[in-house]
Amino acid sequence: MADTLTNQPLEIAGRIFQSRLLTGTGKFSSNVSMRDALRACGTELVTVALKRANLDEKADPFADILDFLEPDRYLILPNTAGAMNAEEALRLARLSLAAGLPQWIKLEIHPDPNYLLPDPIETLKAAEVLVKEGWAVLPYINADPVLAARLQDVGCATVMPLGSPIGSNRGLETRAQLEIIIEQARVPVVVDAGIGAPSHAAAAMEMGADAVLVNTAIAVASDPCRMGRAFASAVEAGRAAFETGLGLSSQRANPTSPLTAFLD
Amino acid sequence: MPVLSKARKYHQLSDAPAGSFAEKMRQLPLSELAYRSRRADREHVARLVQSGRARTLEDFAALISPAAGEWLDTMAGHSQRLTQRHFGKAIRLFAPLYLSNECVNICTYCGFSRHNDIPRVTIPIDEVRAQVSKLAGQGFRSLLLVAGEHPKYVSNGYVAECIRESLKLMPAVSIELGPMETEDYAPLVQAGGEALIVYQETYHQPTYESLHTAGPKKYYAWRMDTPERGYAAGFRRLGIGALIGLYDWRYEAMAVAAHAQYLLRHCWKAQISVSLPRIRPAAGGFQTDPSFALGDRELVQLVCALRMFLPQLGITLSTREPAKIRDGLAPLGVTLMSAGSSTEPGGYDSFDESTWQPTEDQPGEQFHIADERSPSEIASMIRRHGYEAIWKDFDRALVT
Numbered sequence: 001m002a003d004t005l006t007n008q009p010l011e012i013a014g015r016i017f018q019s020r021l022l023t024g025t026g027k028f029s030s031n032v033s034m035r036d037a038l039r040a041c042g043t044e045l046v047t048v049a050l051k052r053a054n055l056d057e058k059a060d061p062f063a064d065i066l067d068f069l070e071p072d073r074y075l076i077l078p079n080t081a082g083a084m085n086a087e088e089a090l091r092l093a094r095l096s097l098a099a100g101l102p103q104w105i106k107l108e109i110h111p112d113p114n115y116l117l118p119d120p121i122e123t124l125k126a127a128e129v130l131v132k133e134g135w136a137v138l139p140y141i142n143a144d145p146v147l148a149a150r151l152q153d154v155g156c157a158t159v160m161p162l163g164s165p166i167g168s169n170r171g172l173e174t175r176a177q178l179e180i181i182i183e184q185a186r187v188p189v190v191v192d193a194g195i196g197a198p199s200h201a202a203a204a205m206e207m208g209a210d211a212v213l214v215n216t217a218i219a220v221a222s223d224p225c226r227m228g229r230a231f232a233s234a235v236e237a238g239r240a241a242f243e244t245g246l247g248l249s250s251q252r253a254n255p256t257s258p259l260t261a262f263l264d
Numbered sequence: 265m266p267v268l269s270k271a272r273k274y275h276q277l278s279d280a281p282a283g284s285f286a287e288k289m290r291q292l293p294l295s296e297l298a299y300r301s302r303r304a305d306r307e308h309v310a311r312l313v314q315s316g317r318a319r320t321l322e323d324f325a326a327l328i329s330p331a332a333g334e335w336l337d338t339m340a341g342h343s344q345r346l347t348q349r350h351f352g353k354a355i356r357l358f359a360p361l362y363l364s365n366e367c368v369n370i371c372t373y374c375g376f377s378r379h380n381d382i383p384r385v386t387i388p389i390d391e392v393r394a395q396v397s398k399l400a401g402q403g404f405r406s407l408l409l410v411a412g413e414h415p416k417y418v419s420n421g422y423v424a425e426c427i428r429e430s431l432k433l434m435p436a437v438s439i440e441l442g443p444m445e446t447e448d449y450a451p452l453v454q455a456g457g458e459a460l461i462v463y464q465e466t467y468h469q470p471t472y473e474s475l476h477t478a479g480p481k482k483y484y485a486w487r488m489d490t491p492e493r494g495y496a497a498g499f500r501r502l503g504i505g506a507l508i509g510l511y512d513w514r515y516e517a518m519a520v521a522a523h524a525q526y527l528l529r530h531c532w533k534a535q536i537s538v539s540l541p542r543i544r545p546a547a548g549g550f551q552t553d554p555s556f557a558l559g560d561r562e563l564v565q566l567v568c569a570l571r572m573f574l575p576q577l578g579i580t581l582s583t584r585e586p587a588k589i590r591d592g593l594a595p596l597g598v599t600l601m602s603a604g605s606s607t608e609p610g611g612y613d614s615f616d617e618s619t620w621q622p623t624e625d626q627p628g629e630q631f632h633i634a635d636e637r638s639p640s641e642i643a644s645m646i647r648r649h650g651y652e653a654i655w656k657d658f659d660r661a662l663v664t
Contacts, residue, residue, distance in 0.1 A: 062655040091661045113501075114532075
C-alpha cells in the first residue's frame with residue numbers, strides 16, 4: 001500500500017519506515033487477534049507495555065505477549081506504561097534492554113492511572129538521562145509546545161503529543177496546540193492517543209503530523225484487521241494530501257469565473 | 265521487627281480528620297437516597313438510562329432503582345462499551361493467598377471470628393514460598409496476601425517478609441489485612457506491596473456496631489479512612505468494598521460508590537477498585553436478613569450502574585459468586601477476577617490441575633467459595649467471551 005501514493009518515508013533516529021501508522025498492543029481480545037491486526041495494517045513500529053511482558057530469561061506461557069510480536073515485520077518499541085515517576089521508568093527501560101529488546105523507548109510516565117495523562121516534569125527528567133545513556137527516546141506528552149521544545153533540546157527522537165485523552169476516541173481536540181508543535185518541530189511529531197476514527201488520523205496527517213499512533217480504535221473494533229487497514233489507508237491519504245498541498249479553506253465560495261474577469 | 269505504632273483510632277465519624285472520607289460520610293444522605301431510589305420515577309430513569317452515564321450520586325441512585333431494572337439490557341450495553349473503551353477486551357486474574365486465620369476480632373458473620381472454635385494457623389515463610397510457587401505454576405502473576413487481624417501472629421514485619429518472598433516468584437503482590445497507621449504501612453510499601461485492599465463490610469454504623477462487638481475492628485470511622493492512610497504510605501492501588509447482605513444493599517452500594525468517587529478525586533495517583541461480595545455461608549452459622557439480599561438481576565444492575573457512574577473504576581468479582589453469574593458478568597463490566605481460590609491458610613497444598621476436585625467445606629476457611637473451577641477453566645471461559653485473560657499486568661521493577 002505504501003507505494004501506491006509514493007509518500008516520503010518516515011525517519012526516526014536514523015531508521016526508515018515506509019508506514020506512518022504506529023500501533024499499540026493493549027486491549028486486544030487475544031494475542032492472536034493482535035498479531036493478525038498488526039500484520040493487516042502494515043505497521044512498522046509497534047509499542048508494547050513492558051509491565052505485561054516477561055522480562056526474565058525463562059519463557060513464560062502466562063506472559064507471552066512478546067512471542068506474538070514479529071520483529072522481522074516491525075520494530076518493537078517497548079513502553080514504560082505503569083511508571084509513576086522518572087525513577088520507575090528508568091528501571092523498566094534498563095530491564096527491557098537487559099532482556100534483549102531494542103534500545104528504543106516510548107517514555108510514558110503517568111501518575112494518574114485513570115486518564116493516563118503524562119507527567120511533564122518526570123518525563124523531561126527521565127528523557128534527559130535516557131538520551132545520555134544512548135536511547136532513542138519517544139516521549140508521550142500532553143500537547144504542550146514548550147515541553148515539546150524542551151524535550152527536543154535534550155535530544156529526544158520524536159515528540160508524541162496526545163490528540164485527546166487516551167482511549168477516548170475523541171480525535172484532535174488539542175488541534176491548536178498540535179499545530180504549534182508541528183510548526184516548531186525539529187524531530188518527527190507523532191500524534192498519539194485519542195485517535196478514534198480513520199478521519200481523525202487523516203486529519204492529523206493533513207495537518208503535517210509525521211505519523212500517528214493508534215491502539216484502542218483498532219483493538220476493540222469488531223474486526224481489528226479490517227479497521228487496521230482502514231487506518232492505514234487514511235494515514236496514507238492524509239500524508240499524500242499534506243505532501244501535495246491542500247488548497248486553503250475559506251468561509252465563502254470562490255467563483256471559478258472571477259467577478260473582475262472583464263478586466264482581462 | 266517493626267513495632268506497630270500507637271494508633272490514634274476513632275470510632276465516630278465526627279472524630280475523623282477534616283477532609284477525610286469518614287468526615288464527608290456524615291453529610292451523605294444515604295438513607296434518603298436509598299429511599300428515593302426504591303421509588304424512582306420511571307420517566308426520569310428512562311432518560312438517564314438512555315443518556316448512558318450517571319453524573320451524580322443521585323443519578324447513580326436512580327440507576328440502581330427497581331424502575332431502572334426494566335432497562336437492564338440497555339444498561340448492560342452501556343456498561344460493556346464503557347468497560348471495553350477503558351480496559352479493553354481483557355480481564356485481569358489474581359489469586360488470594362491466606363497467610364493466617366488468627367484473629368482478635370469478634371465479627372459475627374466471619375469464619376475467622378475469635379469466638380469460632382476452628383483450627384488456627386499462621387503459615388511460616390517457607391510454606392508461603394511453597395504456596396506461591398504452586399500459584400505461579402497455575403499461571404498467576406498477581407497475588408493477594410490475606411490474613412486475619414492479629415498484632416502478634418500477623419505483624420507488619422511478618423507480612424513484609426511474606427511480600428519480599430512472594431515477589432521472587434510473582435511480579436505483583438497486594439495485601440488485605442487489618443487496618444494500620446500510615447507509618448506501619450510504610451515497610452509493606454517498601455517491601456514492594458502494590459495494592460491495599462480493605463473492605464468496610466457495612467457502611468451502616470448501627471449495623472457495624474452490632475456485628476463487630478470486640479477487637480480493634482470496632483473502630484468504624486478509622487477503618488473507613490484506611491485507604492487514605494494506605495495511599496499516604498504509597499500504595500498504588502486501593503480496593504474497597506462492602507459485604508452485601510449485612511444491611512440494605514442500596515445503602516451499601518451508594519456508600520461504596522461515594523467512597524470510590526472520593527478516592528478517585530483525592531487519591532488521584534492510585535487505581536481504585538471495588539468489590540461487592542455477597543455474603544457466603546461460614547463457620548458460626550450467621551443468618552442474614554432476607555430483605556437485605558441482593559438478587560442476581562440486581563447484582564448485574566449494580567455492576568452496570570457503577571460502570572456508568574465511574575467508567576475508570578476497577579470492579580472485582582471473586583469466587584464467592586457462582587459460575588453462572590461470573591460467566592455472565594465477565595463481559596459486562598468486571599475487570600478483575602480470582603480463580604480456584606482457597607480461603608484457608610495453606611489451602612493450596614493439595615492442588616494438582618490434572619486431578620482438580622471441588623473441595624468439601626474446610627474447618628479453617630473464612631467462607632466457602634461458590635465457583636470452584638480451576639484457574640485454567642476460568643481463563644478458557646474468559647477467552648470464550650472473546651476476551652483476553654491477562655495474568656501479568658505489573659512488573660516488580662516498578663516497586664523494587
